[in-house]
Amino acid sequence: MAMATQHTPQGQEPAGRQRTRRSPAPHERQRDAERTKARILDAAVEVFSAKGFDRARVTDIAERAGVNQQLISYYFNSKRGLYREIGRRWRAYEAETIPDDLDFAEQIKHGVRASVDPRLGGRLLAWDGLYDTGEDDEETQERNAQLQHEVQVLRERQRAGEIDDRFDPAALILIGLSAGNALAVYPHLARGLFGTDTVSPELVEHYAEQLAQVISSLPAAAPPSVPGSHK
Amino acid sequence: MAMATQHTPQGQEPAGRQRTRRSPAPHERQRDAERTKARILDAAVEVFSAKGFDRARVTDIAERAGVNQQLISYYFNSKRGLYREIGRRWRAYEAETIPDDLDFAEQIKHGVRASVDPRLGGRLLAWDGLYDTGEDDEETQERNAQLQHEVQVLRERQRAGEIDDRFDPAALILIGLSAGNALAVYPHLARGLFGTDTVSPELVEHYAEQLAQVISSLPAAAPPSVPGSHK
DNA sequence: AGAATAGTCAAATCGCCGTTTGATTAAATC
DNA sequence: GATTTAATCAAACGGCGATTTGACTATTCT
Numbered sequence: 001m002a003m004a005t006q007h008t009p010q011g012q013e014p015a016g017r018q019r020t021r022r023s024p025a026p027h028e029r030q031r032d033a034e035r036t037k038a039r040i041l042d043a044a045v046e047v048f049s050a051k052g053f054d055r056a057r058v059t060d061i062a063e064r065a066g067v068n069q070q071l072i073s074y075y076f077n078s079k080r081g082l083y084r085e086i087g088r089r090w091r092a093y094e095a096e097t098i099p100d101d102l103d104f105a106e107q108i109k110h111g112v113r114a115s116v117d118p119r120l121g122g123r124l125l126a127w128d129g130l131y132d133t134g135e136d137d138e139e140t141q142e143r144n145a146q147l148q149h150e151v152q153v154l155r156e157r158q159r160a161g162e163i164d165d166r167f168d169p170a171a172l173i174l175i176g177l178s179a180g181n182a183l184a185v186y187p188h189l190a191r192g193l194f195g196t197d198t199v200s201p202e203l204v205e206h207y208a209e210q211l212a213q214v215i216s217s218l219p220a221a222a223p224p225s226v227p228g229s230h231k
Numbered sequence: 232m233a234m235a236t237q238h239t240p241q242g243q244e245p246a247g248r249q250r251t252r253r254s255p256a257p258h259e260r261q262r263d264a265e266r267t268k269a270r271i272l273d274a275a276v277e278v279f280s281a282k283g284f285d286r287a288r289v290t291d292i293a294e295r296a297g298v299n300q301q302l303i304s305y306y307f308n309s310k311r312g313l314y315r316e317i318g319r320r321w322r323a324y325e326a327e328t329i330p331d332d333l334d335f336a337e338q339i340k341h342g343v344r345a346s347v348d349p350r351l352g353g354r355l356l357a358w359d360g361l362y363d364t365g366e367d368d369e370e371t372q373e374r375n376a377q378l379q380h381e382v383q384v385l386r387e388r389q390r391a392g393e394i395d396d397r398f399d400p401a402a403l404i405l406i407g408l409s410a411g412n413a414l415a416v417y418p419h420l421a422r423g424l425f426g427t428d429t430v431s432p433e434l435v436e437h438y439a440e441q442l443a444q445v446i447s448s449l450p451a452a453a454p455p456s457v458p459g460s461h462k
Numbered sequence: 463a464g465a466a467t468a469g470t471c472a473a474a475t476c477g478c479c480g481t482t483t484g485a486t487t488a489a490a491t492c
Numbered sequence: 493g494a495t496t497t498a499a500t501c502a503a504a505c506g507g508c509g510a511t512t513t514g515a516c517t518a519t520t521c522t
Contacts, residue, residue, distance in 0.1 A: 309480080
């Protein structure tokens with residue numbers, strides 16, 4: 001692919017270019033592929049998350065990353081490749097970041113805050129879901145494993161009596177997750193509902209609080225229905 | 232989904248009065264603009280809902296509607312125009328369809344079932360939210376009014392003691408709505424969580440049940456904190 | 463130093479897809 | 493049955509935007 005490099009045949013050498021020759025301390029080199037790649041990735045997350053795959057312009061991504069757009073092909077082959085790479089890194093990141101020994105409600109709060117951060121993945125998740133075609137590539141498989149693990153954790157708590165038996169952990173997770181992403185996915189509704197003209201940090205906090213409250217008010221043990229009563 | 236299928240505005244033909252040339256009973260004429268428009272609209276809802284605006288192909292829509300794609304420009308000016316028309320009719324439809332005197336939990340169940348019907352609007356709502364740019368056109372204004380009304384309804388129930396005062400009705404609505412749409416918006420997660428390889432009607436029913444259970448288990452009155460405590 | 467290569471870029475290409483054009487056929491009117 | 497007009501279509505157009513091409517420049521290695 002990118003190995004058709006050839007020596008420059010000729011050209012006028014601009015004389016008198018003064019450059020000091022310093023040893024490359026890794027963080028101050030000007031040419032650092034990894035750093036540049038990271039910048040592109042960051043910009044890409046922002047743009048993809050905001051506009052979705054189709055509406056995202058690679059020019060836009062390149063611009064924000066401060067590089068030429070061809071560089072994106074150079075590093076990631078294609079727009080799709082870039083997107084996939086984001087997916088990979090993202091899953092790795094959240095796998096190692098989200099501690100599942102947190103209190104469920106705390107986890108939710110954390111999730112809500114994270115979901116609206118444009119650099120984080122709430123919206124990406126929604127885009128993926130909407131674009132989903134029903135066939136499971138290996139990428140989704142991986143995520144599913146993580147989800148199943150979450151289910152296990154909840155089931156554990158259920159067994160410990162923290163959660164009523166009638167609830168299906170899988171359903172609870174989906175509910176929490178989708179509700180947690182709500183501000184990020186339905187900003188237009190949020191504005192209408194809360195009467196603000198933007199989704200402010202305060203609103204995020206308020207909503208996180210509310211959602212956590214809902215979650216944590218789920219009945220813990222068997223329902224308060226008196227044994228022997230009807231229904 | 233009869234949303235687009237209200238046509239034949241021209242009214243009551245005097246019975247027994249027949250034209251010499253067998254005046255076409257409105258439902259059996261071959262050339263019926265309204266009917267065709269409705270077919271296009273229906274197909275469009277399906278495609279837009281499934282693929283989103285950008286990925287939807289007007290060829291695809293035309294094909295499903297059984298018409299030539301130019302007809303779409305003819306009737307709706309543009310792809311965007313078609314999309315907007317859907318929005319208009321959709322809001323009208325749901326405004327007159329969803330009865331707000333239902334039990335909240337019932338409403339939720341109804342919502343969940345509706346949201347996964349591919350021909351209905353759960354996904355459209357999510358697309359709109361993700362594509363949202365923060366500026367409110369008149370279209371959203373209209374929806375916001377409806378939402379505010381919903382908020383009022385909930386506030387009412389809150390006043391009646393059915394819902395704990397600590398909950399913000401607006402937040403509850405957003406939670407219910409987003410969670411209700413979850414199967415439609417995150418089908419990939421749903422498959423992973425529930426271990427099915429498709430979102431079956433049974434799953435829909437199960438999930439609706441679960442969500443309703445969560446909603447209806449929200450504390451009704453003041454918290455069980457001991458009365459007579461401080462403040 | 464100089465060869466080799468990693469990093470960067472501007473500009474041309476090319477396919478896709480929404481829209482326009484201009485004609486055609488069927489229905490309604492007289 | 494002739495005229496008008498509503499409905500339909502096939503084919504050409506044109507723009508947008510991702511990708512390719514082909515070079516150029518800085519860095520690193522020996």
